Amino acid sequence: MSFQTTPVRRQRLQRSMLAVPGSQPRFFEKAAAGAADVVFFDLEDSVPPDSKASARRDVIAALNELEFPQKRVSVRINGLDTPYMYRDVIELIEQAGDQLDLILVPKVGCAADVYALDMLMTQVEQASGVRERIGIDLLIETPLGIQNIDGIAAASPRCESIVFGAADYAAAAGIQTDSIGGPSADYQVLASAGSDGRRQAYWGDIWHYPLSRIVAAARANGLRPVDGPFADIRDPEGWSASARRARALGFVGKMAIHPSQVADANALFRPAPADVEQAQRVLDAMAQGEKSGAGAVSLDGRMIDIASIRQAQATVEAAELAAAKDP
Template identity: 55%
Template sequence: MAVKTRLHRSELAVPGSNPRMLAKAPNAGADVVFLDLEDAVAPEDKEQARRNVIEALNTLDWSRCSVTVRINGLDTPYCYRDVIDVVEQAGRKLDAILIPKVNRPEDINFVATLLSQIEQAKGLKPINLYALIETAAGMDNVREIARACPERLEALVFGVADYAASIQARTTNIGGINPDYAVLSDPLEDGSRLRHFSDPWHYALARMVVACRANGLRPIDGPFGDIHDTAGYLAAARRAAALGCEGKWAIHPSQVPLANEVFTPSAAEVERARRILEAMQQAAREGKGAVALDGRLIDAASIRLAQNLIAKVEQIDRGKS
């Protein structure tokens, strides 16, 4: 069965064509590193990048993070060799394979079938799958995709850049807002009107999160393109966290600590969660189904939220030890 408890606060993208970046990746502080054979690699460099990734998997110490490989798309001539060569030669070091541009459940099943045959032939443990939802077709079928291959599928990732291209959205920054996607207030006394920006990716991301949570998967937000805009990255990450995402991509090492910060519960959140659990335990001893804490009602739903948060903190702490 797929691992459902892995930390995903930060997922660092590393081009397979860059040996220097590959060498630094295990110590970048990310929960997950994905070695990229797809968009970050030019067509003429695909085969060398694959060799680089295999060498990196076999020779570097990946004990500080999970490691995955993003293969090329199923509609390319590189995909099958990515799966076969990487898994046959370095599958023992691999936690998961990231499938780009997943349009339908059959895309998941194709890679899963290849994996099963290689694992059986090489005596490997099962390797998980992540699916990138980054096309109009993929988003349209996201519910069915989330139900595909439950024994392997671990996470769905929102690939905002290709998704924007697929739906022909007008965007000014990968993962950022568009000033045209805004609403105006009614006229004020002086006749002026306030302009409020909106998040053009809210619907798509929320839809993917629901599909994930309904099927026991981890929802991950994708890239934020401006590596110099720290405030913009943090805002995008906080929006994703508010919707229920587990983590966010980092396309540069400088974004890793930002993602870790946002997706790590704050001390205040942890303290309140512990107080909720203590208050509900006291209520249970007194035969009460709900109690008030700080003037607010807490009930069974509050317990589940608090338990989820404490479990995440304990998992993070285990990773530090």
């Protein structure tokens, strides 16, 4: 076990992360009353330039006027390379800072991007008297972001999660895919001919590398890895395969672009009863060992290390949060 330990970050449910266009107020109330763990109002991609200011005003009004029971509220601001970003941050925090849990920052490319945002947020929070520090969700959407992801993940104590943006990543990397978050029929391996002369084609996963890098950087820094959207809402089977792949890799949730995807995400990313039971056994064994004064504790013939204890604590806490929200 390394002498360097992973920092303990704030635990939140982020199984489902519902996107709501900031320029479409008719969707706001339904999203606020829905079952998503996190609702994020989008001021970036879904809002045309001539509607940026009005969308910002509408989102601020929603933050102040609507109730968001048992969920966290985030806003995706415009990129740091745009003339809209600074007004997004200042007006959101000055006018609705106490109602805002998270800021989702798009196309993070390097640690300096996060530092700059953190500095601005800190100054506005202090000047506005915001009571609780607002967190940052990092949206990785470019090869530059993947290249610098380790520094990005460690750039600020505000950072809480890393979210993958498949659409912009595909565009920036030149990836050819059939749909956002979906597979590509061209990314396959052709096996050697069998005894019958036929050659079997095996599809590969074009997203495996960036997803694996995101999980590694997130976990090493105590952040939550969240998978990006699956755009074809007419293909629930494809969505399920995408979400299960993400869960298998270590993701804790998935972005939803339609309310119909929320319930499935909540169910799929809820800790399994067997995992919760095993985690509780680890914690119980450790508690018993401490009570008896044992210098080392084992369970089922294996030593319990610090990493196992932290993982068990996170699993039990996530299960408790999920049970309180949707028993």
